[in-house]
Amino acid sequence: MALPEVKQTATEARLATLTMPDAGCTRAAREDALARVLESGLPNRRDEYWKYTQPDTLVAPHAAPAAVLQDDESLIFDELDRLKIVFVDGVFTPEESDDLSLEGVVIDRLEDICCKDIHWAKELYGVLEARGQDPVQRPLAALNTAFATDGVAIHVTGKPSKPINLIYRHESPESDVVLHHVIRVEGGAEATILETGPAASRFNKCMEIDVADNGTLHHVRAQGRDHERRAATHMFTRLGQESVYKSFTLTVNGVLTRNEQIVELTGDDAVAHVAGACVGDGDFHHDDTVFVTHDAVNCESRQVFKKVLRNGATGVFQGKILVKAGAQKTDGYQISQSLLLDDDSQFLAKPELEIYADDVACSHGSTSGAIDETALFYLRSRGVPTKDATNMLTLAFLAEAVDEIEDSSLAEAIVSRLEGWLARRS
Amino acid sequence: MLEIKNLHVQLEEEDKQILKGVNLTVDAGKVHAIMGPNGSGKSTLSYVLSGRDGYDVTEGSATLNGEDLLEMEPEERAAAGVFLAFQYPVEIPGVGNMTFLRTAVNAQRKARGQEELSATDFLKEVRAKAKSLKIDADMLKRPVNVGFSGGEKKRNEILQMAMLEPKMCILDETDSGLDVDAMKLVAEGVNALRDEGRGFLVITHYQRLLDHIKPDVVHIMANGRIVKTGGPELALEVENNGYADILAEVN
Ligand SMILES: Nc1ncnc2c1ncn2[C@@H]1O[C@H](COP(=O)(O)OP(=O)(O)OP(=O)(O)O)[C@@H](O)[C@H]1O
Numbered sequence: 001m002a003l004p005e006v007k008q009t010a011t012e013a014r015l016a017t018l019t020m021p022d023a024g025c026t027r028a029a030r031e032d033a034l035a036r037v038l039e040s041g042l043p044n045r046r047d048e049y050w051k052y053t054q055p056d057t058l059v060a061p062h063a064a065p066a067a068v069l070q071d072d073e074s075l076i077f078d079e080l081d082r083l084k085i086v087f088v089d090g091v092f093t094p095e096e097s098d099d100l101s102l103e104g105v106v107i108d109r110l111e112d113i114c115c116k117d118i119h120w121a122k123e124l125y126g127v128l129e130a131r132g133q134d135p136v137q138r139p140l141a142a143l144n145t146a147f148a149t150d151g152v153a154i155h156v157t158g159k160p161s162k163p164i165n166l167i168y169r170h171e172s173p174e175s176d177v178v179l180h181h182v183i184r185v186e187g188g189a190e191a192t193i194l195e196t197g198p199a200a201s202r203f204n205k206c207m208e209i210d211v212a213d214n215g216t217l218h219h220v221r222a223q224g225r226d227h228e229r230r231a232a233t234h235m236f237t238r239l240g241q242e243s244v245y246k247s248f249t250l251t252v253n254g255v256l257t258r259n260e261q262i263v264e265l266t267g268d269d270a271v272a273h274v275a276g277a278c279v280g281d282g283d284f285h286h287d288d289t290v291f292v293t294h295d296a297v298n299c300e301s302r303q304v305f306k307k308v309l310r311n312g313a314t315g316v317f318q319g320k321i322l323v324k325a326g327a328q329k330t331d332g333y334q335i336s337q338s339l340l341l342d343d344d345s346q347f348l349a350k351p352e353l354e355i356y357a358d359d360v361a362c363s364h365g366s367t368s369g370a371i372d373e374t375a376l377f378y379l380r381s382r383g384v385p386t387k388d389a390t391n392m393l394t395l396a397f398l399a400e401a402v403d404e405i406e407d408s409s410l411a412e413a414i415v416s417r418l419e420g421w422l423a424r425r426s
Numbered sequence: 427m428l429e430i431k432n433l434h435v436q437l438e439e440e441d442k443q444i445l446k447g448v449n450l451t452v453d454a455g456k457v458h459a460i461m462g463p464n465g466s467g468k469s470t471l472s473y474v475l476s477g478r479d480g481y482d483v484t485e486g487s488a489t490l491n492g493e494d495l496l497e498m499e500p501e502e503r504a505a506a507g508v509f510l511a512f513q514y515p516v517e518i519p520g521v522g523n524m525t526f527l528r529t530a531v532n533a534q535r536k537a538r539g540q541e542e543l544s545a546t547d548f549l550k551e552v553r554a555k556a557k558s559l560k561i562d563a564d565m566l567k568r569p570v571n572v573g574f575s576g577g578e579k580k581r582n583e584i585l586q587m588a589m590l591e592p593k594m595c596i597l598d599e600t601d602s603g604l605d606v607d608a609m610k611l612v613a614e615g616v617n618a619l620r621d622e623g624r625g626f627l628v629i630t631h632y633q634r635l636l637d638h639i640k641p642d643v644v645h646i647m648a649n650g651r652i653v654k655t656g657g658p659e660l661a662l663e664v665e666n667n668g669y670a671d672i673l674a675e676v677n
């Protein structure tokens with residue numbers, strides 16, 4: 001079917017600025033992905049899936065420049081022992097990174113997987129992304145698969161002693177970056193992946209995660225604070241039997257962020273928790289789009305998203321739980337809430353359940369509200385100044401999402417960032 | 427210490443007069459009790475004194491040691507020494523009880539130009555005081571009042587009072603919801619704080635609390651006014667005969 005002309009033109013204009021890397025073994029996957037992009041076209045504001053978030057600037061041929069934030073806040077997780085993999089404006093930078101060898105995990109740069117005999121990565125690249133195109137198309141992810149210029153393949157075979165931190169530095173105000181990572185967690189293996197930093201003026205990131213039976217992957221992400229940056233990210237996760245995936249994202253600032261999480265529970269007794277806390281002030285638009293598919297028995301999924309919005313900031317949540325026929329004993333939970341610190345800010349939510357099995361327990365809720373005046377008065381009556389009391393209640397509001405992080409030192413680091421954001425506004 | 431003169435209060439939202447000329451003076455070192463029928467304005471008085479939004483003072487004044495309370499923000503009143511034990515203590519999910527207490531203690535110390543309490547000193551103090559109120563460590567860790575029983579909430583109010591050491595303590599029906607033993611604990615907590623420099627205003631419906639916390643003065647509030655003032659015997663009279671006689675007498 002021919003695409004509408006506007007979409008066709010916009011898609012061609014964007015494609016004209018990109019060159020497919022000459023990447024041997026992923027070439028076929030890239031060509032396939034390009035075909036998907038050509039078929040669906042890139043998103044525009046008429047697409048139902050982009051009803052609340054305008055994709056124009058994410059799709060435009062060139063990235064709008066974004067100033068690089070200069071301030072003296074230390075980098076998050078700096079005090080923690082972790083293996084650092086640094087990308088500067090989207091380019092892997094070995095001089096800044098740690099030695100990539102760590103017991104229990106094998107890490108390769110994407111461009112090196114072809115010369116090595118790493119079959120798993122070749123078999124994963126673009127595969128989960130392609131699966132995730134149905135029933136909803138995600139053309140920016142397909143675009144990513146086709147044109148990603150860098151990324152890593154992480155093979156978790158044991159239980160590495162420390163987290164692996166992908167650090168995305170933003171140095172050029174013109175940077176327009178497409179990164180693609182693939183992660184395979186073997187049976188019984190367990191790892192924590194951290195992603196931190198603003199990455200680029202415009203960042204398109206795709207991560208494909210395959211967790212084998214009994215594998216566990218923790219993911220904690222802190223998107224950088226650069227006010228003008230834009231990002232569209234996709235995480236495609238497939239879960240085997242009794243496997244666990246727990247992901248948390250902190251977003252502080254950024255003019256536009258769209259984070260998509262596509263999770264498929266394909267093995268019985270698997271667990272998936274995706275959570276996010278975002279705080280935005282003024283020119284801030286943050287979109288969490290989540291699609292969880294239950295395709296096995298006795299799986300548990302949780303979606304917990306909290307947004308604090310002020311000065312006209314916008315928060316979006318589109319979250320779906322799809323329970324396929326036969327996915328009995330599904331336990332699905334979804335909550336999305338916003339705390340609006342003034343009347344100018346807004347929260348748009350579209351929670352959805354689609355259930356084809358009869359023995360399931362699914363619940364979802366979405367609320368939007370201001371600071372609880374009664375609680376505020378209670379705190380003030382004990383001598384806590386209004387500003388501090390408001391900040392306490394704001395952190396309390398975000399706590400349910402932050403509590404999804406299992407590791408307490410990571411959770412503390414996240415809370416201290418939130419405190420910093422609040423303090424800068426006091 | 428606390429001086430309330432001809433206090434008239436109406437609701438901000440609707441044109442409804444609740445307090446219609448309250449006069450009341452509590453001297454340092456004294457315990458005053460207020461009794462009165464439901465809806466007579468007792469809680470409203472306590473809220474207006476502690477600075478809750480939603481009320482308009484149309485006439486009259488309230489001062490603490492000569493300072494105009496009505497001009498102050500709630501947190502300033504707290505720092506000046508006003509404490510209200512709420513009739514309905516508020517649940518705050520996500521804020522740990524301990525964090526809350528420590529923030530409050532240190533905020534008040536800061537407002538008064540004192541040094542913050544060190545973490546160890548604070549812990550020592552809070553543990554000792556919690557113990558005397560039979561508040562266990564688990565309750566200190568939980569979010570403020572969340573999942574607390576009615577009686578636990580009231581004991582938690584008294585713990586806050588004990589930690590904050592206010593000058594003017596207002597207790598709004600702190601006895602309701604307490605079992606006999608808890609009532610004794612609470613009364614002991616209050617009595618431990620009784621001293622020359624501190625005043626109490628105890629709102630209650632029952633003589634029973636006043637058996638444990640012996641008041642110096644008892645007031646009867648009805649329809650937005652203090653209609654009768656007397657000694658401890660007034661509470662007994664109410665307990666035995668209800669309000670009918672008193673109300674008939676003043677009308
Ligand atoms: N926010 C409000 N909106 C409407 N009416 C109010 C409000 N606050 C107080 N009132 C009314 O004012 C009157 C006094 O209420 P208040 O709570 O002060 O009474 P009280 O003496 O404490 O009663 P109780 O013994 O039942 O606790 C009542 O008629 C009550 O309904």
Ligand SMILES: [Mg+2]
Pocket residue numbers: 468469470513598599
């Ligand atoms: Mg009352």
